[in-house]
Amino acid sequence: MKVAFIGLGHMGAPMSRNILAAGHDLVVHDLRRDAAAGLVADGAAWADSPREAGAGREAVVTMLPGPAAVEQALLGPAGLLAGMPPGSVWIDMSTSTPAVADRIREQAGPRGIAVLDAPVSGMAAGAGSGTLQIFAGGDAATFAMVRPLLAAMGDPERILHVGPHGAGYTVKLMINLLWFAHLTATAEVLTIGTRAGVDLGTLRRCLLASPAASHFIDRDVLSVLERGDYDEGFELALACKDLGLAVDLARVAGVPVPVSAAVEQIYRQARARYGDAGGEMLPVKLLEDLTGIPLRLPAETRPAAETHRPPRPAYPMRLLRSARPFRPFRPGLTAPPSPSNQPSLSAPQE
Ligand code: NAD
Numbered sequence: 001m002k003v004a005f006i007g008l009g010h011m012g013a014p015m016s017r018n019i020l021a022a023g024h025d026l027v028v029h030d031l032r033r034d035a036a037a038g039l040v041a042d043g044a045a046w047a048d049s050p051r052e053a054g055a056g057r058e059a060v061v062t063m064l065p066g067p068a069a070v071e072q073a074l075l076g077p078a079g080l081l082a083g084m085p086p087g088s089v090w091i092d093m094s095t096s097t098p099a100v101a102d103r104i105r106e107q108a109g110p111r112g113i114a115v116l117d118a119p120v121s122g123m124a125a126g127a128g129s130g131t132l133q134i135f136a137g138g139d140a141a142t143f144a145m146v147r148p149l150l151a152a153m154g155d156p157e158r159i160l161h162v163g164p165h166g167a168g169y170t171v172k173l174m175i176n177l178l179w180f181a182h183l184t185a186t187a188e189v190l191t192i193g194t195r196a197g198v199d200l201g202t203l204r205r206c207l208l209a210s211p212a213a214s215h216f217i218d219r220d221v222l223s224v225l226e227r228g229d230y231d232e233g234f235e236l237a238l239a240c241k242d243l244g245l246a247v248d249l250a251r252v253a254g255v256p257v258p259v260s261a262a263v264e265q266i267y268r269q270a271r272a273r274y275g276d277a278g279g280e281m282l283p284v285k286l287l288e289d290l291t292g293i294p295l296r297l298p299a300e301t302r303p304a305a306e307t308h309r310p311p312r313p314a315y316p317m318r319l320l321r322s323a324r325p326f327r328p329f330r331p332g333l334t335a336p337p338s339p340s341n342q343p344s345l346s347a348p349q350e
Contacts, residue, residue: 001024001025001058001059001148001149002024002025002027002056002057002058002059003019003024003025003026003027003057003058003059003060003061003149004026004027004028004029004047004053004054004057004059004060004061005019005026005027005028005029005044005053005060005061005062005063006028006029006030006050006053006060006061006062006063006064006073006080007030007062007063007064007065007069007073007094008028008030008032008035008036008039008063009030009035009063009065010124010127011063011093011120011123011124011127012030012063012064012127013035013038013039014124014127014128015061015063015093015127015132015153016028016039016044017038017039017042017128018127018130018152018153019061019149019152019153020039020042020043020044021152022151022152024149024152026039026043026044026045027044027045027046027047027053027057028040028044028045028046028047028053029046029047029048029049029050029052029053033046049078049083050073050074050078050079050080050083051077051078051079051080051082051083052083053080053083054080054081054082054083054084054085054088055083055084055085056085057084057085057088058087058088058089059088059089059090059091059146059149060080060084060088060089060090060091061091061092061093061149062074062080062090062091062092062093062094063093063094064092064094064096065094065241066094066095066096066241066245067096067097067099067100067245069094070092070094070096070100070101070104071100071103071104074090074104075104075107081104081107081108081111081113084108084111084113085112086111086112086113087112088113088114089113089114089115089116089142089145089146090104090108090113090114090115090116091116091117091118091146091149091150092115092116092117092118092119093118093119093120093134093153094119095119095169095172095173095176095238095241095242095245096117096119096169096245097169097173097245097248097249098117098137098165098166098169098170098249099252101115101117101165101166101169102165102166105165114138114139114142114145115138115142115165116136116137116138116142116143116146116168117136117137117138117165117166117167117168117169118134118135118136118137118150118168119134119135119168119169119171119172120132120133120134120135120153120154120172121133121135121172121175122154123233123234124233125233127153130152130153130154130155131154131155131158132153132154132155132158133154133155133158133159133160134150134153134154134158134159134160134168135160135162135167135168135171135172136150136159136160136161136162136168137161137162137163137164137165137166137167137168137169137170137171138164138165138168139164139165140161143161147159170249173242173245173246173249174246176239176242176243176246177242177243177246177260177263179216179220180239180242180243180263180267180280180283181259181260181263182214182215182216182220183216183220183221183280183281183283183284184262184263184266184267184283186214186216186217186221187283187284187287187295188287189203189207190203190204190221190295191287191288191291191293191295194293194295195291195293200225200295200296200297201297201298204217204221204225204297220281221284223281224281224284224285224295225295225296225297226296226297228294228296229279229281230278230279230280230281230282230284230285231279231280231281232277232278232279233279234279234280235276235277235278235279235280236267236270236271236274236275236276236277236278236279236280236282237271237276237277238280239267239271239280240264240267240268240271243260243263243264243267244264246260246264247260247261247264266283266286267283269283269286270282270283270285270286273286273289274286
């Protein structure tokens, strides 16, 4: 397939490499020409503008920071739409918003250019290994036509057609919003319980054995509790962008979202305090710093299976999150010996 790729950053560069490796004919463009050096050396052609990149291509992928960059690359005399031929497909894999794509689609339709939104989960590690999870929004025929191209970048089992135009963006934003909400709520629950005198490990195990259990408490929070690792693989600046887009989407949809708005504010506080490049789990540290209560499990009280985990995963939390199914805690199977002053969770539960 004749493909162009625009936006060769942390995600776009490895995704382009996988498109090349799958045997497609590739043209690349970025604001930074140096970002394309390795790809050009490996056989991709360079284009000086988005318009030039789109000329004669059957499909063009964009992987840009957000809505403003997408509009900048697509519209105007040097924009992508001005170069793409009728019958071609624009696939936006950026985490962006339905509203921007709607505006662009109004101009793409009359030119005979099809549009698909197809944002991803899996981070740079998943982009490199070609195992991204992809959520596509648009018509089914367009999705079927470009599926082989998507399969060059994602795990074939997890390339999902999730609905009409905009549905991909929406699903991606909702996944991130709920995860950030899990994180902020869990940080508060663990801090309150600990300050009120309950052992942190006991509290976590009780939560896991209860209707309040979650994948976040089972898995993701352990990065902080065991290692003080706040996951720099996904930066606070991007987390804040995603939360801002999610809350904007709620406003457009006319849905009151006091909880989501509070989560966004907490993330903005963490970004102001720890910087753009800080890890996405730093809102936990915000509370730790405010209360003086570090949330850490002493090694000897960790569940046996967990004390044998590697010190740090070889891939970021976001990838772990999507790759590992939630397994509810089973009392008696993984609980460590209880300290003598703590209730035994190995005992039959009521
Ligand atoms: P990045 O900042 O590393 O890369 C963006 C690239 O786009 C840069 O090379 C930049 O020069 C280029 N660019 C910006 N504006 C441009 C324009 N107008 N024309 C041409 N090139 C332009 O960002 P990233 O981490 O690769 O993320 C890209 C998108 O993927 C974002 O929407 C992000 O939210 C999403 N995403 C990122 C991750 C992640 O782990 N980094 C995971 C999932 C989704």
